[in-house]
Amino acid sequence: MLNKVPEITIFFWIIKILCTTVGETAADFLNSNLGLGLTGTTLVMGAILIVALIFQFRLKKYVPSIYWISVVLLSVVGTLITDNLTDNLGVSLVTTTIIFAIILAIVFASWYKSEKTLSIHSITTTRREA
Numbered sequence: 031m032l033n034k035v036p037e038i039t040i041f042f043w044i045i046k047i048l049c050t051t052v053g054e055t056a057a058d059f060l061n062s063n064l065g066l067g068l069t070g071t072t073l074v075m076g077a078i079l080i081v082a083l084i085f086q087f088r089l090k091k092y093v094p095s096i097y098w099i100s101v102v103l104l105s106v107v108g109t110l111i112t113d114n115l116t117d118n119l120g121v122s123l124v125t126t127t128i129i130f131a132i133i134l135a136i137v138f139a140s141w142y143k144s145e146k147t148l149s150i151h152s153i154t155t156t157r158r159e160a
Contacts, residue, residue, distance in 0.1 A: 034092050034153045049098060053105020061110065068117060072110040079103040087156060 036042050061071045082100045089096060115121040142148050145158060153159050 033151070034086075034089070034097075034159050035150055036092060036094065036097065038150065045098065046101065049101045050105050053102050054109050056102070057106045057109035057113065060106070061113065068110065068114055072107065072114055075103065075107050075110055079107045087159065 057071075057075070060075065061068050064071050064074070066074060079100070082096065082103050085096050086100045112123075112126055115126050116123060138148060141158075
């Protein structure tokens, strides 16, 4: 398998910031305009994200369109999940931030323990990509 992520340059960060912004805006737009409600919109977008990730994981090299579609959809679904937690369940943004930060730390610790690196420059196995 070839490296599955783009080279990390200033352009990567510009595109990543734009994807995050688009994801936030798209989540709000879809929630307001699909008529499915917050939970329904989350489920639909989650299913679309799963399809995009299936395509991403099946590829053997970096394909920009599939990679960045997955990034945008992940941002959309992440925003919708947070919206569900805050709007439907009353969990504060401070609490969700702390919980997600702890989960991220656990993911990084697990990744480092299994891969002996946190480098994103060598995503060349399915396990590292996951």
